[in-house]
Amino acid sequence: MRIDVVTIFPDYLAALDLSLVGKARTAGIVDVRVHDLRDWTTDRHRTVDDTPFGGGAGMVMRPDVWGRAIADVARPEPSGEPDGAGVPGARAHLVVPTPSGRSFTQRTAEALAGEDHLVFACGRYEGIDARVAEHHRAAGGTVSELSIGDYVLNGGEVATLVMIEAVARLLPGVVGNPESLVEESHGAAGLLEYPVYTKPPAWEGLEVPEVLLSGHHARIHRWRRDEALRRTAARRPDMVRALDLAALDRRDLEVLAESGWTPRDGRLDREG
Ligand code: SAM
Numbered sequence: 001m002r003i004d005v006v007t008i009f010p011d012y013l014a015a016l017d018l019s020l021v022g023k024a025r026t027a028g029i030v031d032v033r034v035h036d037l038r039d040w041t042t043d044r045h046r047t048v049d050d051t052p053f054g055g056g057a058g059m060v061m062r063p064d065v066w067g068r069a070i071a072d073v074a075r076p077e078p079s080g081e082p083d084g085a086g087v088p089g090a091r092a093h094l095v096v097p098t099p100s101g102r103s104f105t106q107r108t109a110e111a112l113a114g115e116d117h118l119v120f121a122c123g124r125y126e127g128i129d130a131r132v133a134e135h136h137r138a139a140g141g142t143v144s145e146l147s148i149g150d151y152v153l154n155g156g157e158v159a160t161l162v163m164i165e166a167v168a169r170l171l172p173g174v175v176g177n178p179e180s181l182v183e184e185s186h187g188a189a190g191l192l193e194y195p196v197y198t199k200p201p202a203w204e205g206l207e208v209p210e211v212l213l214s215g216h217h218a219r220i221h222r223w224r225r226d227e228a229l230r231r232t233a234a235r236r237p238d239m240v241r242a243l244d245l246a247a248l249d250r251r252d253l254e255v256l257a258e259s260g261w262t263p264r265d266g267r268l269d270r271e272g
Contacts, residue, residue: 001030001113001115001118003030004073004117004119006037007037008038008048010036013157016164020175040072041065047062049062050062061129066121066128067132074092074136076092091117093144094121094144095120096121096143102145102146102147104147104159106186113167120160169181190239190247192239193231230255230259233260240256243268245263
């Protein structure tokens with residue numbers, strides 16, 4: 001996979017040299033290129049923003065500067081296949097982090113992990129002129145305007161780091177043991193992960209649950225599932241409501257009932 005990031009703060013993305021993403025870059029699993037948006041400015045002051053049409057506070061990032069940057073970085077490699085849409089770079093999937101975007105979730109990460117080329121456009125100030133996304137779409141490209149949560153950051157760099165890490169760890173070879181991706185929170189089961197423990201078995205007067213030391217795989221599996229259900233019921237009612245009743249067994253329903261959740265009209269609902 002190739003990932004291009006365009007930003008006015010390239011140093012912000014230095015974290016992509018570290019840890020598993022850094023290793024994946026070195027191993028050639030993911031080719032990450034970080035670019036300074038100001039390289040596509042044409043004036044002496046290297047201006048990337050201007051005042052908003054319609055008035056109001058703050059500045060907006062200029063479409064002409066962004067347009068040149070995206071056209072350049074989204075262009076396929078000379079050795080690559082011709083671009084299907086007939087427009088240079090239209091095949092690159094443009095990701096625009098914005099608090100007004102659709103929510104970025106594990107499902108979004110899975111979908112993006114299937115792409116060949118992602119281009120992240122990191123906004124600052126009041127964001128990027130809306131015509132930039134419109135233009136990429138009109139050229140036959142895909143655009144995802146994505147929010148990492150219901151709060152406002154100063155720029156798209158942190159959101160881009162979040163999304164790249166979530167996507168890159170799904171690429172084959174990035175996480176050492178792919179098994180560890182299976183039972184995670186927000187996986188196919190639709191549950192939060194159960195609590196985890198390691199040595200020592202007793203610490204500060206707190207004991208690791210006995211069953212985890214038993215070596216009895218079926219009991220451990222059941223305990224973990226019960227805890228995942230309890231934790232999800234306590235912390236994420238939205239996830240409980242989204243559970244597929246057909247995928248739950250009798251014990252699952254007992255555990256959920258202890259937390260006040262019972263089936264009603266084909267889905268789980270909380271009593272009272
Ligand atoms: N005026 C914009 C609004 O209210 O929707 C907020 C702009 S914010 C100050 C500047 C930039 O930070 C955005 O263009 C975006 O790139 C990034 N950003 C801020 N919060 C974000 C979030 N929750 N998710 C993704 N990107 C975010």
